[in-house]
Amino acid sequence: MNNIMLSEKQKEVVSFGKGSLLVKASAGSGKTRVLTERICMLAKSTKRRILAITFSNRASEEIKNRLASIDDTLLEKVYVGTFHAFCNYVLEKHGAAIGYKELPHVFSEVEDRMRIVEKAIADTPSLRHLYESKNEKQRNQYKSKSLDVISTIKREVILDEDLTRKINDDEILLYYNYREIMSSLNAIDFDDLLFLTYKLFISNTNIAALYRRNFEYIFVDEAQDLNRAQYMVLRSLTSDENKNVMFVGDSNQSIYGFNGSSSDFMNLDFIQDYNPKVFVLNENYRSTKTILKYANQIIPNSSSLDEVVLEGVTKELCFESVEKETLWVIDKIKLLLQQKKVKDIEGEICTERIAILARNKYVLLPIEERLKKENLPYYYKSSSKGLELSSLSGSIFNLALQVKGNSKDRLHLSQLLNLLKLKNVVSLDDIIKRLENGSIYFETILTILNLKEDGSNFKLCIRQLLSKITNKLLHADENELHIAYSDFNEILNHWLNYEKRTLDRSLISFRNAIALGQTFANNEDKGITLSTVHTMKGQENDIVFLIGMDDMTFPDYRAIEKGGVEMQQEKNNLYVAVTRAKRYLFVTYPLSRIMPWGEVKKRVKSRLLPK
DNA sequence: GAAGGCCCGCTTTTT
DNA sequence: GCGGGCCTTC
Numbered sequence: 001m002n003n004i005m006l007s008e009k010q011k012e013v014v015s016f017g018k019g020s021l022l023v024k025a026s027a028g029s030g031k032t033r034v035l036t037e038r039i040c041m042l043a044k045s046t047k048r049r050i051l052a053i054t055f056s057n058r059a060s061e062e063i064k065n066r067l068a069s070i071d072d073t074l075l076e077k078v079y080v081g082t083f084h085a086f087c088n089y090v091l092e093k094h095g096a097a098i099g100y101k102e103l104p105h106v107f108s109e110v111e112d113r114m115r116i117v118e119k120a121i122a123d124t125p126s127l128r129h130l131y132e133s134k135n136e137k138q139r140n141q142y143k144s145k146s147l148d149v150i151s152t153i154k155r156e157v158i159l160d161e162d163l164t165r166k167i168n169d170d171e172i173l174l175y176y177n178y179r180e181i182m183s184s185l186n187a188i189d190f191d192d193l194l195f196l197t198y199k200l201f202i203s204n205t206n207i208a209a210l211y212r213r214n215f216e217y218i219f220v221d222e223a224q225d226l227n228r229a230q231y232m233v234l235r236s237l238t239s240d241e242n243k244n245v246m247f248v249g250d251s252n253q254s255i256y257g258f259n260g261s262s263s264d265f266m267n268l269d270f271i272q273d274y275n276p277k278v279f280v281l282n283e284n285y286r287s288t289k290t291i292l293k294y295a296n297q298i299i300p301n302s303s304s305l306d307e308v309v310l311e312g313v314t315k316e317l318c319f320e321s322v323e324k325e326t327l328w329v330i331d332k333i334k335l336l337l338q339q340k341k342v343k344d345i346e347g348e349i350c351t352e353r354i355a356i357l358a359r360n361k362y363v364l365l366p367i368e369e370r371l372k373k374e375n376l377p378y379y380y381k382s383s384s385k386g387l388e389l390s391s392l393s394g395s396i397f398n399l400a401l402q403v404k405g406n407s408k409d410r411l412h413l414s415q416l417l418n419l420l421k422l423k424n425v426v427s428l429d430d431i432i433k434r435l436e437n438g439s440i441y442f443e444t445i446l447t448i449l450n451l452k453e454d455g456s457n458f459k460l461c462i463r464q465l466l467s468k469i470t471n472k473l474l475h476a477d478e479n480e481l482h483i484a485y486s487d488f489n490e491i492l493n494h495w496l497n498y499e500k501r502t503l504d505r506s507l508i509s510f511r512n513a514i515a516l517g518q519t520f521a522n523n524e525d526k527g528i529t530l531s532t533v534h535t536m537k538g539q540e541n542d543i544v545f546l547i548g549m550d551d552m553t554f555p556d557y558r559a560i561e562k563g564g565v566e567m568q569q570e571k572n573n574l575y576v577a578v579t580r581a582k583r584y585l586f587v588t589y590p591l592s593r594i595m596p597w598g599e600v601k602k603r604v605k606s607r608l609l610p611k
Numbered sequence: 612g613a614a615g616g617c618c619c620g621c622t623t624t625t626t
Numbered sequence: 627g628c629g630g631g632c633c634t635t636c
Contacts, residue, residue, distance in 0.1 A: 055626070084626050108626080135630080190626055258624060360623050383625060517626075534624045556623055573624080596621065597627045617633080 006030075006037070007307075013279050014038045016246075020276035022223075022266065023248045026303050027295070027579035028286025028540075031248050032059075035219060036066045038246070043077045048216035050078045051237070055222045055256075056383065057082055057517050059538050063221070079215070083230050084190060085516055087197040090211070091188075092509060097204045098196060103508045104188045105406050108386065108515040112411060113189060117146050120177040126170045150175050154191035155229050155260035157198060186408040194229035201236035208236050216244060222538070223249035223270070227260035231269060243274055252299050253576050255534060257569045284579075286540055288312020288344060291585045295578045297610035302575060310344045313584040318605065322548075322590045326366045329356065329545050329588065330374060333528065336543065345542055345583045351377050355529035355541035357577050359556060363548035364530050377527030381535050386514045387494060391480055393444050394487030395419060400448040404428060405508040440476035440484060443468060455495075455505045462492045494519040533577040544581035549589035550603035574608045 006014060010030060013023055014037045025031035039050055054060040060080045067074045079086065092103060107113060121131045121143070131142060149171050153163070163172050182188060188196065201208035218237060220226070226234075238245055247270055251263040270276060284292055284303040288310040292303045319325040333354060340348045358364050364380075371378045389395050399416040403409055417425060420441060425431050428449055435442040447465050451458060468474050469485045476484070497519045498510050513519050529541060548554060555570035578585060593603050 057626085082626065137630090193626090256625070259626080362622055532624065558623075569624090595627090599627070613636095615633105615635085617631105619629105619631085621628095 006034075007283060009279065009281055009283070010034050010037075013281070014041055016277070016279075018244050020243050020245045020270075020274040021247070021279060022270060022276040023246065023279045023281060024250065025248055025281040026250050026284065027253065027576070028284040028303070029281040030283075030285050031250075031281065032062065032066065032221075032538075034281070035221060035246075035248055036063060036070065039063075039067060039078055039217075039219060040070050040074060042217050043074055046077075046216045049214050050217045050219070051086070051215040052078055052080045052219040053086060053221065053234075054080070054082055055225050056538070057085070057520065058383075059221060060085070062538075082516070083233070084193050085518060087193040087233065088512060088516060090197050090200065091193065092512075094200060094204070094207050095196070097207060098200050100186075100196075102186055102406070103506075103512070104186050104192075105402065105409065105508065106193065106512045106515040107182070107185075107187045107189055108517075113147055114140075114143050115411060116181050116185075116187075117143050117150070117174075117178055119181055120174055121146060123177040123181075124170065124173045127174060146171075146174060146178075150178050151191050152260065154195040155227050157195065157229050157232050159199075184408065185411055186406050187411075191229065194233055198229060198232050198236060201233070211237055212239055212242055216242070218245045220245070220247050221249075222253070223247035223266040224251050224254040224263040225249070225256045225261045226265040227256075227262070228265070229260075231265040235273065238274075245270075245274060245276070247276070252302050252572055253537070255537070255569055255573045255576060257565055283307045286582055287579060288314075288583050290314035291578065291581050291583075294585065294587075294610065295575060298571065298578060298608065299575045303579070310583065312344050312582075314581075314587075315585070316587045316609065317589075319588065319590050321592050322366055322594065325547060325588050325590045326370050329367060329547060329586070330370050330376070332545075332586065333376065334374070342584075349543070351528045352526060353542040354545070355381075355531060355536065355543070355580065356545045356547060357531055357533055357536055357580065358546070358548045359533060359554035359573070361532055363553060364532075367547065368530060371528065377525075378530055379525035379527050381529050381531035381539070383517070383535050385517055385520060387491065389487045389490070391483035391487045392419060393440050393476070393480065393484040394491070396441055397444050397448065397488070397491065400428060400431075400445055401451075401507065402511055404448050404451070405506075405511055436475065438473075438475055440469070440474040440480065443474055451507060453507055455499075455507055455510060458495050458507075458510075459492065459499075462488055462495070466492070493521055497521055533573050533580075536580050537576055540580055540582050542582045543584040544577075544586070546577050546585065546587045547589075549587050549606045549609060550591075550593065551606045552603065553593070554606055555608055571608055574606075 013034050039052060043050055052063060054063060060082055064075060064080045067078060095104065121127050131139060134142060153167065153175055158166055215237065220234065247266050249266050251267060254263040282304045283306060285307060289305060289308050290312045291314050292305050292308060294314045296302055319328060336342065336349050342349060356367055387398055389398055396416065396419055399412045402412040403416060422431060422434055425434060428445060432442060432445045432449065435445060443465060447461050450461050466485065466488050469481055494514055498513050555567060559566040559570045589605055591603050593601050595601055
């Protein structure tokens with residue numbers, strides 16, 4: 001698309017000067033290109049910096065790559081990152097102003113937060129009794145619900161003085177207890193990143209002013225996904241004199257409502273607070289006619305077909321069972337790969353040009369099984385995630401790294417002791433004395449102890465450990481050595497990714513970068529893409545199979561029960577799914593589904609699909 | 612208060 | 627298809 005001329009409307013947006021603007025850009029309308037070209041144009045004219053905020057690491061990587069490909073010095077002037085990454089960056093620099101003398105650790109693992117909320121419940125007398133009367137499963141449900149309550153307070157930016165009006169007393173106590181535990185561990189969670197940054201900016205207007213001076217222009221991609229905390233952070237970054245803010249978004253693609261986001265921030269608050277000039281980009285440069293007509297049946301007038309030449313293929317197919325559905329998809333894929341060249345798709349068909357999408361990951365399991373059997377290459381598109389370690393040594397390293405960087409982190413210290421089956425030890429120095437000299441665990445802890453805080457010898461230490469493993473200089477069984485080797489390699493790769501993008505390095509900031517998913521190597525594996533609709537957002541593929549389109553699966557049965565906004569979000573989700581396809585789209589659904597407990601349930605076509 | 616019967620809900624999406 | 631909650635009954 002980069003070599004195609006910009007349309008008149010796109011040019012208008014790109015060349016828009018100072019002031020606020022709202023660009024309503026439908027799927028495939030070239031919004032990322034408009035965004036990057038405008039950033040590029042402004043970067044040349046301003047002496048100050050530009051802030052470009054995205055929602056996913058994937059999107060920010062894409063923008064960075066595009067900017068670098070236009071001009072590789074651009075990134076010196078432009079900060080591109082997710083809301084969370086930006087807030088982390090602010091707190092790293094100025095957290096001390098709100099009491100974080102040492103860099104807090106970002107606890108992103110749900111398991112960690114579950115343990116902490118469990119303790120918070122135990123510390124809340126009025127809740128403890130109720131909690132203890134529950135069974136395992138209910139306790140987990142209760143913990144998740146509690147985490148959600150805590151999350152909501154922060155997402156909705158409810159300050160302490162307003163809590164009593166909105167939340168009941170027990171929940172307030174729980175919230176305070178959770179906060180106390182987190183702070184005793186010098187830890188913060190995802191919501192804190194935004195909430196604390198907002199608090200920092202309102203309580204230290206000089207610091208906020210610094211950022212306002214620093215960033216002359218602000219861009220927000222996927223603005224329909226903003227939640228209150230994010231919008232408030234953004235507002236504190238602008239002032240009446242300086243509000244050069246560009247929002248790009250599409251209300252029809254709002255699918256993160258469960259996370260507190262609402263397109264109202266873009267459509268109502270932004271318009272009211274910033275009075276932006278509104279642009280509409282609705283020409284679709286991505287998909288073929290049949291696909292867009294189908295999308296327009298799901299959300300009327302969502303895309304204009306004016307610029308579209310190719311017909312493409314869009315088919316809806318119904319099957320007796322999930323098994324038949326799966327087999328058809330596999331056969332169709334095999335056929336397309338055999339045919340190599342098909343109408344309206346230039347070049348040869350290969351597995352990389354095919355994606356299989358579904359509402360949730362469980363729907364993809366039978367397909368995965370079958371792809372494996374047929375030896376067809378595939379990979380799961382994942383959201384950028386942290387370390388995935390499978391060896392004991394890898395987990396020990398990861399825990400010890402956290403303990404080393406944060407002496408207050410008793411949570412991970414106790415997990416570390418559990419793994420090593422040790423008791424009554426409080427420091428890494430003491431731990432190593434209790435381990436057998438030359439064992440892989442000993443060497444792992446030793447490596448951690450040898451690491452310098454600024455990370456300058458990180459690569460060296462890991463490489464030494466790797467070579468000890470290769471040369472079998474360590475005591476451990478064959479299997480552990482084998483997986484440990486690949487784990488430490490993975491850790492090294494995360495470090496290399498971190499090193500590439502960070503100048504001011506330290507072990508703690510490395511750990512936080514991992515938690516925020518910034519060190520994830522985006523070199524996607526080869527093969528057919530398997531993905532949920534949410535993870536596929538902002539991406540595209542020539543041939544898309546959208547499977548499991550039976551009612552109750554897509555829309556999800558819980559959304560049907562709740563109705564209203566939830567159903568609107570399901571519809572948007574379907575619109576996102578359909579518009580991922582560039583040339584061919586196959587929509588399939590089964591008329592029966594075997595439930596996890598063995599019952600065969602009758603199914604009908606999704607109510608969201610065209611009649 | 613124990614035993615027996617009926618009903619309900621099982622796996623969402625992510626920084 | 628199964629475990630658990632909740633209701634009825636003695």
